[in-house]
Amino acid sequence: MTGGTAGAAAAAAAGAAFASALPAGRWSQDGAVVDAHRLDRSGWRPPGRPLGVAFAGGVDDVRAVLRTALASGTPVTVRGAGTGLAGGAAAPDGAVILDVSGMNRIRELSVPDAVAVVEPGVITDDLDRAAREVGLSYSPDxxxxAISTIGGNIATNAGGLRCAKYGVTRESVLGLDVVLADGELVSTGRRTVKGVAGYDLTGLFVGSEGTLGVVVxxxxxxxxAPRRTVTLAAFFDSFGAAVDAVTAIMATGIVVAMAELLDGPTVRAVDAATGGDLADAGQALLLVQTDGAGADDEADAVEAVLRGPARAVRRAAxxxxxxxxxxxxxxxxxxxxRIGRVLIEDIAVPRxxxxxxxxxxxEISAATGVRIFTIAHAADGNLHPIIVVDGSDRLNGTDGTDGPDRAADEIPADVWKAADLIFQTALDLGGTVTGEHGIGALKRRWLGAELGTANHSLQQRLRHLFDPTGILSPGRGL
Structure with missing residues (x-):
């Protein structure tokens, strides 16, 4: 909080209120603790300084934080593992960072119902491993x-490598427990396969980026769990040739579990970091995976498609x-x-x-002079054009300490120009400015262009209904 003596006094009073509302050890204003929790993986550094960190050990802690925040007018930024790529968990000036990573219990795994009941801090891979021990799997990937949490996945409606076959996070969420901005606890959805009672509030909360409530x-x-998986790696002379190969695979009617595509610059960066030699095999790398009872037959068909245009194909069963x-x-x-400061874009277009x-x-990279490395979830049209600014503008300093704070205004103009062109390309092609990372803080300037005035206004009114005072994730999302 800013504003001289009055601001300092208000901040001190708010800090004391949070300290008294939470059990001992669950509130901290220590500088090192705040620094360790104030940012996410996006590279976005909001100006100013958060008030402190609240560590939630259970639902009651979350309710206490939100009630105190509402009473004091303190903004709240919810944080899990901090792996978000759109700045949604980067806390602004004066905000309370609500860390729910300690709520990490798998409360139930039901084999007959094929459901899991979990807290938001459960690591995605940990849930999948636990499910596979009883013959099931958690599909979002x-x-x-390995480090992201279920709560964060739900907040952004995270996608991933297996989306083409199994869908994004929303397709795996049946019900939610959510604490609203005033501290009220509500439950949505069900645990049945079918259910159409009332509006789909569960679907509304999924992807809402912490702006409507806190998932607990x-x-x-x-x-x-798939009985069998087969993975193919195909190397191509160009990114375009690899895209054409994916189109040919889809034309066969096979629904692959995965089709991940890396362009030449990205492959070379991976080689440099890992000591590998993938780039020697081609200028683009396509990874395709089939799974289930017919995995081998499907892999045979996919390999037959790839053998013609690919320079080389490797198979792993x-x-x-x-x-x-x-x-x-x-x-x-x-x-x-490792190369520099990255800004990870996230567009999706029709396949x-x-x-x-x-x-x-x-073409945008060549016209602007901005380095762009492209990764794609090729089977569902989701591209990640990753802008690397330069090696001297790293997120962290070479000595391991945090570098200078940088706000959005300090991102170079040519980078903004490249981003503008990338997002306009997505919209021109009938796509979206975000397929899975969310709007966060970094994409708000493009959201209106996609939604249109009436749609955008309706969604803002919905947000105000859930959070009339605007304490939840201000400056994020809509």
């Missing part, structure tokens, strides 16, 4: 699944070999973060427009 529990759909191939995809973002979008991104 964001690239950050989730009932999630599980699916049978055992988990260890498949994990080695997929490691390149999961290493892509960390490898680019028929994927090649045009990829070609346009290459």
């Amino acid at each position: 964001p690239a950050s699944s 529990g989730a009932t999630l759909r599980l699916r049978p 055992d988990p260890a070999a498949a994990a080695e191939l997929l490691a390149a995809r999961r290493a892509a973002l960390p490898s680019l973060e 028929s427009q994927l090649a045009r979008a990829a070609a346009r991104i290459t």
Whole structure:
């Protein structure tokens, strides 16, 4: 909070109120603690300084924080693992950071009902591993699944590597427990396969980015664990040729579990970070996975399609070999973060427009002089054009300490120009400015262009209905 003596006094009073509302050890205003929790993975650094960090151990803690925030007019930023890529969990000046990562229990795994009941801090991969121990699986698979939380996945309606076959997070959420801005606890949805009673409030909360309430529990759909998976890695002379190969695969009628595409610059960055030699095999890498009882037959058909246009194809049927191939995809973002400050864009276009979008991104990079590395969930038309600003503008300093705070206004003009052109390309091709990362703080300037005035106004009125005083995630989302 700012504003001289009066602001300092208000901040001190608010801090004392949160300290008294929470059990001992669950509130901190220590500088190092605040610094460790104030940012997410987006690279966005809001100006100013958050008030403190509230560590929720249960639902009562979340309710106490929101009641205190409402009474004091203090903004609240909800945080899980901080893996968000749109600035949604980067806390603004004077905000309370509500950390729900300690609410990390899997409360139920029901084999007969094929559901899990979990708290928001459960790690995505941990839930999938627990489900597989009883013959089930949790299908959503964001690239950050080893560290991202279920609550964060729900907040952004996270996608991931297996979306083409299993859908985004929303398709796996049956019901939610949510604390509203005034501290009221509500439950939505169900645990049955079917259910149409009332409006779909569960679907409304999924992807709302913490602007309508705080998710404190989730009932999630599980699916049978695939009995078999086969992974193929195909190398191409160009990104366009790889896109054409994906189109040919889809034309066969096979619904692959995964089709991940990395362009040449990204492959070279992965090689530099891992000591690999993938770039020697081609200028673009396509990873395709089939699963289920027909995995081998489907992989045979996919491989037959790939053998013509691809320079080389590698096949892995055992988990260890498949994990080695997929490691390149999961290493892509960390490898680019080694080069410089990354801004991860997240557009989606109709699959028929994927090649045009990829070609346009290459043209934008050449026209603006901005380095753009492209990754794609190719089977569902979701592209991640990743802008790397430069090595001297890293998120962290070379000594491991935080670099200077940087607001959106300090992002170079040519980078904003490239982003403008990327998002306009998505809209021109009938797509969206975000397929899975959310609007957060970094994409608000483009949201109106996609929604239109009437739609945008309606959604803002909905937000005001749930949060009349605007304490939840101000400056984020709508």
